[in-house]
Amino acid sequence: MENMHTPVIEVKQVHKSFKTVHAVQGLNLTIGKGEFVALLGPNGAGKTTLVEMIEGIRHPDKGEIRIMGKTWKHHEDELRHLIGLSLQETRFTDKLRVYETLRLFASFFGLGKERVEEIIELVALEEKRKAFVGNLSGGQRQRLALGISLLNKPKVLLLDEPTTGLDPNARREIWAILRKLKEQAETSMILTTHYMEEAEQLCDYIIIVDHGKVLREGTLEQLLKGEEGEKVIEFSLKDGPETLPPTNGKIGEMQWNGMQRSGKVTVQDMNTQLPEFMEYLQQNRLHLQDMECRRTTLDDLFTTLTGRHLHE
């Protein structure tokens, strides 16, 4: 990744193990000012462990982490002022109101009412300012958590699965807040997620991790332009057989799931290969139930790399 200035976050050869698990195995990461980076991977990929090490909550067994050139060991106080974060699951005090909760956290940074008002507006909780935290919906709670992480206008924002478990609307509301932040280009962000859509929508750079290692990284375009075809035909067949007859090789690589009677073809050129595919079906007297042509996605890429889906 190219950086115009000194990197905001530098992670070098970081390892972290727990009793039986190698959670993070030699990860490297460099993030510049204003960049939004997604750590994409299934549950248990090591995303949270990595983020918690960057947050200074855990210490790496090996390797080095620097934030704006500073380390947790020597500059903890300064770094606490620089970063904003939202943990995967935090339950704020139910019996405090939204305003009071923000006021409490603002006081930790020496900030007052003015900043709290700005945040309430930013995360669109004006109507809920007097509501008890215990009475908020999941989306409102996450907006509050995000608001708290933005109180100190952080140079580095670390969000651990900020939209997991939210409905699509609530998710989009969070995205809108983050896009606004991106426009200001003052904050660098790392976001962990297992929603590829989230990574695609918000981040300049995507790092796919699994079992504590980087599988692939790059911009969305770079990732999807690989040995992998650019388009995918997904189809299902009426009374489809257990196995399909072999293709003539012109169609592209075909995957078939006999149990679900559905399959996937990756194609380079839709104009020539789609008619070839239709002809193949006709020749073998196979009848389509359903068909969809689409771009390859990160999930396709992940499946190719690991044989699993992101959500598994």
Added chain:
Amino acid sequence: MNNRLSNHQLWQLTLSYSRELLREPGVLFWGIVFPILMSLGLGIAFTQKTDVVRKVAVIDASVDSTSIQHFLLTEAQANPEVAADSFRYSYTIPDKQMGNTTFLFRETDWKEAMVLLKRGQINVILTEQNGKPEYHFDPRNPDAQLTYIKLSGMLNGKVVNTPQDNGEIKPLTLAGTRYIDFLVPGLIAMNAMMSCMWGISYGIIDRRSKKLLRRMVATPMKKTNFLIAFITVRFVMNFIESALLVLVTWLVFGITIQGSIPGLLAIFMAGNLAFAGIAIFVSSHTANTEVGNGLINLVVMPMMVLSGIFFSYHNFPDWSIPVIQKLPLTMLADGIRGIFNEGLGMTDIALPFVILSAIGVFFFSLGLRFFKWH
């Protein structure tokens, strides 16, 4: 309020804990109303001398004409409204000073009498052998002993009545000698312990389990401010609870503080400090509220039983008393009791004050060393 103070994290932390506490109706009930109700209930039960009822089972009284049956039929009153298989006969020994004693008799068989005895409804079983009454009771039960003494006296026709106001009995109704005087200081001490242990320990463990603790220390919040605010709110709360308890029992029972008020405040503070320290220590590591429950009970239960909150610990075996007296709750309860009832001053409570404070500081620093913030 000026902005610098109201934006200060210590103030905001204190404010948020107070709000949390006051918004929990249960906290107010268990912290304030319940101890007052308990003191009223126990105070009334043990302070007002009402008639004493002693129930006795009589075996086979109806078989032939015995002296017991003679007594029941001639001396005692039979209540026709009460069923024959219940406590039908009664006999009252009037006594103005110690309260009347009423004996209730029930005719029954051995089997039934044993059941009644096991259930604690009676403590003496009366039979007759060769024209002489026999008394069956547990000789180690003082209450049964007293029933026996009074009952045998009555049946022998000797001590039917206590001498009427002959000046032999001088009732002690001085403040400081009644049960309520014993109870209220104990309740204050117990409240301090319970409130610190449950309020502070449970509060911290709960925050840890909700990952709130971890979220808070990921900011520039000072960890000491977090703990100071927690402890301060508890102290203030405990003080208000105790003050209300004293106020109500003063109004109702006229209890008084005979000793030094500054001394009382000092020992109260030291006791709170001791329990706050222990609470921090207990909650230093676990994030599991059920484990926390167990740990808190482990600390609280033995002291509740041993420290003489409701009844004097001098009933425990002699060898155990020096140990019991060194428990923090005993030290606090004895200190407060001494000031309330014996008129102790500052110098008298200096030693427990120092020991309790030291316990607090010791466990606080130990807890802080092991404290798991993440």
